[in-house]
Amino acid sequence: MISSFFQLIWIGLASLLGAVVIWAIAPERESVEVCDPGAIKPSEICLADALASESTVVWVDARSRKEYEAVHLPGAILLNTDPGENWDEMLAVAMQSFFDAELVVIYCGKSGCAASEEVAKRLKDSVLGQMGVPVKVLYGGKKALVAAGKL
Amino acid sequence: MFSRLSSIVTLLLLSIAAVAEEDSALTHGGLTFPSTLKIVKASAAENQVTVEFDFINSGREKVFLDALETHCSCLGGEILPKRLYPEGVKPGESGKIRAVFDLGQFRGEVEKTIGVRLAGEEKGKITLRVRVHVPVLFEIEPMTLVWGLGEETEPQVFQIKVTHETPINILSHSMSSANFLYNLKVIEPGRRYEVTVTPESTERAGLGVLQFRTDCDIPKHRNRQAFVVVRKPIPKAE
Numbered sequence: 001m002i003s004s005f006f007q008l009i010w011i012g013l014a015s016l017l018g019a020v021v022i023w024a025i026a027p028e029r030e031s032v033e034v035c036d037p038g039a040i041k042p043s044e045i046c047l048a049d050a051l052a053s054e055s056t057v058v059w060v061d062a063r064s065r066k067e068y069e070a071v072h073l074p075g076a077i078l079l080n081t082d083p084g085e086n087w088d089e090m091l092a093v094a095m096q097s098f099f100d101a102e103l104v105v106i107y108c109g110k111s112g113c114a115a116s117e118e119v120a121k122r123l124k125d126s127v128l129g130q131m132g133v134p135v136k137v138l139y140g141g142k143k144a145l146v147a148a149g150k151l
Numbered sequence: 152m153f154s155r156l157s158s159i160v161t162l163l164l165l166s167i168a169a170v171a172e173e174d175s176a177l178t179h180g181g182l183t184f185p186s187t188l189k190i191v192k193a194s195a196a197e198n199q200v201t202v203e204f205d206f207i208n209s210g211r212e213k214v215f216l217d218a219l220e221t222h223c224s225c226l227g228g229e230i231l232p233k234r235l236y237p238e239g240v241k242p243g244e245s246g247k248i249r250a251v252f253d254l255g256q257f258r259g260e261v262e263k264t265i266g267v268r269l270a271g272e273e274k275g276k277i278t279l280r281v282r283v284h285v286p287v288l289f290e291i292e293p294m295t296l297v298w299g300l301g302e303e304t305e306p307q308v309f310q311i312k313v314t315h316e317t318p319i320n321i322l323s324h325s326m327s328s329a330n331f332l333y334n335l336k337v338i339e340p341g342r343r344y345e346v347t348v349t350p351e352s353t354e355r356a357g358l359g360v361l362q363f364r365t366d367c368d369i370p371k372h373r374n375r376q377a378f379v380v381v382r383k384p385i386p387k388a389e
């Protein structure tokens with residue numbers, strides 16, 4: 001009887017230790033609001049729709065170079081309006097991907113982080129607008145990508 | 152009492168003027184900002200602009216400011232007078248949020264936001280916007296010429312207009328792709344140019360970058376570029 005009691009204690013402690021280890025090493029999953037395509041702004045797109053699109057999608061990371069270099073969606077292009085960056089040079093690189101894109105999706109840190117809206121506006125007003133390529137801002141930004149396990 | 156009333160009346164009058172410029176006053180968590188949008192016309196050579204947003208505690212309780220948030224290293228914020236952070240803003244007391252915008256290589260219109268986060272779980276934040284217009288001295292219109300795959304190789308034209316007070320001459324120019332032939336015509340030296348571009352073939356998708364180096368006296372306006380593209384048409388149903 002006593003032996004069973006101690007076994008239970010040991011099992012309990014081992015489970016607790018396992019939980020602590022998983023909590024410590026598991027990648028962080030940030031909470032993100034559920035994206036309702038009917039409720040978002042016309043300039044935005046839900047991650048599920050962007051991923052399901054049959055168009056040739058080009059992803060743009062509008063965060064800082066430091067954040068981009070730390071982690072970014074595979075294939076995403078860095079394009080931001082930071083003053084230390086040369087917009088013209090970055091755009092010339094991005095155009096190598098844009099010229100045959102059918103949809104450009106831009107993300108920054110999170111919803112309302114403004115950087116992706118800013119880049120989207122500049123692209124719509126210039127090259128992508130003139131090429132007729134739709135530009136969308138990812139609803140939820142990087143947080144949505146992290147929550148979906150894409151980053 | 153009178154001074155508090157006169158401050159509120161002044162702020163209200165300022166808010167009415169602000170609304171006329173697509174701006175809006177905002178009261179949140181006890182703080183009233185008569186203007187949450189500042190529009191600045193910078194000069195072509197300017198590298199930094201500073202704007203100030205006035206605020207007043209129009210509530211009955213002291214308001215504590217938690218932090219200023221920006222999403223761009225180009226925008227710095229400061230609470231004035233400095234003692235308001237972390238001492239708090241007493242009812243009737245006013246202050247300013249000073250935003251300093253580093254323009255870097257920006258040309259054209261750019262807008263950035265600065266968030267004023269109030270202390271306390273439910274207080275949230277107030278978003279202030281700074282919109283800066285930096286003149287484009289060497290205007291290329293359009294910025295991109297597009298041909299559809301398989302289309303006729305008809306020539307298309309870039310129009311270039313110099314809006315700077317002094318003429319801007321093109322010192323050199325180049326095209327990155329041999330598929331696009333181009334001809335630069337000087338309409339008015341230092342003022343107007345025309346570049347006619349003709350693709351040799353539209354059978355394959357491709358991109359060309361047309362680059363101009365000018366003698367503009369302001370370094371960040373010295374080099375410009377335009378794009379030429381052959382591409383498949385965009386599906387209309389997207």
